[in-house]
Amino acid sequence: MINITSTTAEQQELLKEGKLLPIMEHFYTIQGEGAYTGVATYFIRLGGCDVGCHWCDVKDSWDAEKHPLTLVEDIVEIATSQADIIVITGGEPLMWDLSYLTKKLHEKGARIHMETSGAYPMSGEIDWVCLSPKKTMLPKDDVCEAAHELKCIIFNQHDFKFAEEQAARVGKDCVLYLQTEWSKRDKNLPEIVEYVKENPKWRISLQTHKYLDIP
Numbered sequence: 001m002i003n004i005t006s007t008t009a010e011q012q013e014l015l016k017e018g019k020l021l022p023i024m025e026h027f028y029t030i031q032g033e034g035a036y037t038g039v040a041t042y043f044i045r046l047g048g049c050d051v052g053c054h055w056c057d058v059k060d061s062w063d064a065e066k067h068p069l070t071l072v073e074d075i076v077e078i079a080t081s082q083a084d085i086i087v088i089t090g091g092e093p094l095m096w097d098l099s100y101l102t103k104k105l106h107e108k109g110a111r112i113h114m115e116t117s118g119a120y121p122m123s124g125e126i127d128w129v130c131l132s133p134k135k136t137m138l139p140k141d142d143v144c145e146a147a148h149e150l151k152c153i154i155f156n157q158h159d160f161k162f163a164e165e166q167a168a169r170v171g172k173d174c175v176l177y178l179q180t181e182w183s184k185r186d187k188n189l190p191e192i193v194e195y196v197k198e199n200p201k202w203r204i205s206l207q208t209h210k211y212l213d214i215p
């Protein structure tokens, strides 16, 4: 768990128990990427990430101190009143103990998805784990084992090799996706198309929310 300095002892205890979390933003939208593309989902974006991807498009999430500490019961009430599928993302959500959040979401009948780099050990009961591994902090073995979907970001040529290395670490039923880093899409997409034609165990994931101009 990240140490947030500007908290009371009581808040520290609640953070440790996963009953209080720094929430950067939460919103109802359409899942834009991966296996659940096009599906209405409620996103809960947790603050805090030290993975340090240089092309990260949510750098504001990195500093957990910047985001309001929120009681789990409150965010669960809001999220489950609007959608059946809840995506927990970040930041890096596994920097926090997700056990309490996922227990409360399941009690309300939600289906829980998570998007993670896998840089920290699994916590919580997650129905669909989307693992997007990063070279700067390799995923833990338990997250690789839990992954339902592997989404590898292609920024440069070496990322195809990295994607194959990560594919060798996930289970045989894990769905494999290649997704271009957004700013490189014009150059990378033709290469990804050719790669998937030659290596059909992979599928292409597009950031359709960016084409649709929705969050």
Ligand code: SF4
Pocket (backbone or CB within 6 Å): 049, 050, 051, 052, 053, 055, 056, 057, 058, 059, 061, 090, 091, 092, 117, 134
């Ligand atoms: S793991 Fe995700 S949130 Fe963290 S730096 Fe990388 S892209 Fe950004």
